[in-house]
Amino acid sequence: AAASHPPVIGGVGVEMFQRPWTSIGAECGSTLGPAGFSWVLTSPPQEHITGSQWWTSYQPVSYAVDSKLGTEEQFADMVTACKAAGVRVVADAVINHMTAQGAGTGFAGTAFTKYAYPGLYTPKDFHHCALTPDGSIQDYTSRAQVQTCELVGLADLDTGSAHVRTTIAGYLKHLLGLGVAGFRIDAAKHMAAKDVAAIVKLLPAGTPVISEVIRGSGEAVQPEEYTRIGQVFEFQYARELGPQLKAGVLMDPTRIDEVPSKDAAVFVDNHDTERGDASVTYRDGSLYLMANALMLADDYGTPVIYSGYAFSDPDAGAPQGPDGRVIGWDCAGTTAPKATYADGEGVCTEAWKSIAGMIEWRTAAASAPREPGVSQGAAYGFERKGKAVIAANPGSKPETLSVPTSLKDGAYCDVIADGPSMKGCAGGATVLVSDGMARFELDAGQTAAIHIGAEPHN
Ligand code: LM2
Numbered sequence: 001a002a003a004s005h006p007p008v009i010g011g012v013g014v015e016m017f018q019r020p021w022t023s024i025g026a027e028c029g030s031t032l033g034p035a036g037f038s039w040v041l042t043s044p045p046q047e048h049i050t051g052s053q054w055w056t057s058y059q060p061v062s063y064a065v066d067s068k069l070g071t072e073e074q075f076a077d078m079v080t081a082c083k084a085a086g087v088r089v090v091a092d093a094v095i096n097h098m099t100a101q102g103a104g105t106g107f108a109g110t111a112f113t114k115y116a117y118p119g120l121y122t123p124k125d126f127h128h129c130a131l132t133p134d135g136s137i138q139d140y141t142s143r144a145q146v147q148t149c150e151l152v153g154l155a156d157l158d159t160g161s162a163h164v165r166t167t168i169a170g171y172l173k174h175l176l177g178l179g180v181a182g183f184r185i186d187a188a189k190h191m192a193a194k195d196v197a198a199i200v201k202l203l204p205a206g207t208p209v210i211s212e213v214i215r216g217s218g219e220a221v222q223p224e225e226y227t228r229i230g231q232v233f234e235f236q237y238a239r240e241l242g243p244q245l246k247a248g249v250l251m252d253p254t255r256i257d258e259v260p261s262k263d264a265a266v267f268v269d270n271h272d273t274e275r276g277d278a279s280v281t282y283r284d285g286s287l288y289l290m291a292n293a294l295m296l297a298d299d300y301g302t303p304v305i306y307s308g309y310a311f312s313d314p315d316a317g318a319p320q321g322p323d324g325r326v327i328g329w330d331c332a333g334t335t336a337p338k339a340t341y342a343d344g345e346g347v348c349t350e351a352w353k354s355i356a357g358m359i360e361w362r363t364a365a366a367s368a369p370r371e372p373g374v375s376q377g378a379a380y381g382f383e384r385k386g387k388a389v390i391a392a393n394p395g396s397k398p399e400t401l402s403v404p405t406s407l408k409d410g411a412y413c414d415v416i417a418d419g420p421s422m423k424g425c426a427g428g429a430t431v432l433v434s435d436g437m438a439r440f441e442l443d444a445g446q447t448a449a450i451h452i453g454a455e456p457h458n
């Protein structure tokens with residue numbers, strides 16, 4: 001018998017990076033639910049080392065749900081508020097490792113030393129690889145190094161051991177008990193796929209997970225090994241799309257070096273790539289909006305929008321109060337990208353009306369196939385057959401583009417300019433369809449999109 005596909009979370013997600021539980025709970029009702037997001041990915045909720053940098057979240061000290069992002073009670077309240085708004089919560093599960101820091105007291109007061117975490121792990125629960133001089137990963141062509149040595153010096157859990165597996169699963173089950181729907185598996189590449197599978201098997205059947213396995217050509221461990229467990233984040237997607245936008249030359253996707261659509265979670269950027277090799281980020285304004293709109297228009301993978309904060313220091317954490325808790329921010333009312341952001345200011349991608357408009361567009365497109373694209377100068381567009389059309393101009397001068405479509409004649413609302421259109425074009429931006437062509441007039445950097453549910457106005 002054919003193996004059934006592992007559970008998929010589906011819909012459109014949003015990573016709300018370093019947002020306190022109270023902020024996310026509020027926005028589920030004000031912003032995420034109304035915009036049509038299906039789920040929100042939180043930053044790691046467990047106790048972590050102290051410090052102002054954001055990445056302290058990725059050095060677990062214990063599995064107490066008490067962190068700079070909030071208490072367990074606040075976490076549970078967030079899940080309740082999000083559920084009421086139709087939004088599921090996915091938690092970032094940091095389970096490959098504990099701290100790199102040698103000793104200290106964690107955010108919630110747990111005293112630890114590296115390899116000894118009270119009530120959880122003792123030195124025998126770690127790999128202590130002897131493959132490199134300092135025990136850290138050096139060679140990504142070595143599977144043994146990648147999976148049993150230390151990632152940037154982080155104490156590497158022996159995920160082959162029964163005690164470690166049940167301890168991790170206990171933590172994840174605790175989060176499920178608080179109402180989370182599924183998990184991002186942080187640093188999945190650094191755990192053998194069979195270890196991740198064994199841990200997920202200890203969870204209730206049907207729990208969706210998305211493994212973070214950064215694709216690297218020539219590396220020993222590849223994302224395809226993890227698709228029997230759940231979806232994987234497909235890093236190749238943004239690597240193909242972003243440079244095309246920057247070059248002003250959009251083309252139909254090749255899907256080379258990408259997992260099958262049903263196995264993929266895709267993104268324009270995330271908290272690591274916006275500090276690393278992402279071609280397009282919040283700093284690119286209209287091109288960033290364009291990249292996200294094209295991703296939402298695509299027929300590949302589960303799209304994940306990213307919402308972080310502006311920074312010039314890549315280590316800088318989100319603004320914290322004197323108690324070390326992140327203060328948080330509320331994006332309700334922020335309707336478009338800004339030209340510039342102050343350090344620490346929320347980017348608020350999830351609140352842009354263009355994003356809500358494109359989620360509506362995506363729902364209208366449903367399973368309609370993506371037709372081959374057409375170009376005029378730098379402008380490029382395509383139809384999701386009979387349902388929806390998008391056009392984008394990443395170039396530096398205006399373009400006129402006609403995209404073949406089977407939508408009936410009329411003037412359609414542009415959901416990029418005006419947001420969700422089911423109730424009419426608020427701003428009056430329309431695109432004309434006649435004689436089987438949608439005719440777009442696009443300024444430099446402009447994206448426009450129409451769909452069958454946007455009532456023709458003529
Ligand atoms: C991930 N996915 O696999 C996260 O998405 C990524 O953000 C995490 O790294 C990483 N894996 C480990 O969970 C971040 C951050 C690193 C940071 C680590 C640990 O990108 O820069 O490393 O969290 O906090 C930091 C320092 C680094 C130092 C390390 C150990 O930046 O310079 O390395 O701590 O002290 C010696």
Ligand code: CA
Pocket residue numbers: 096146147148149156157190191
């Ligand atoms: Ca490992």
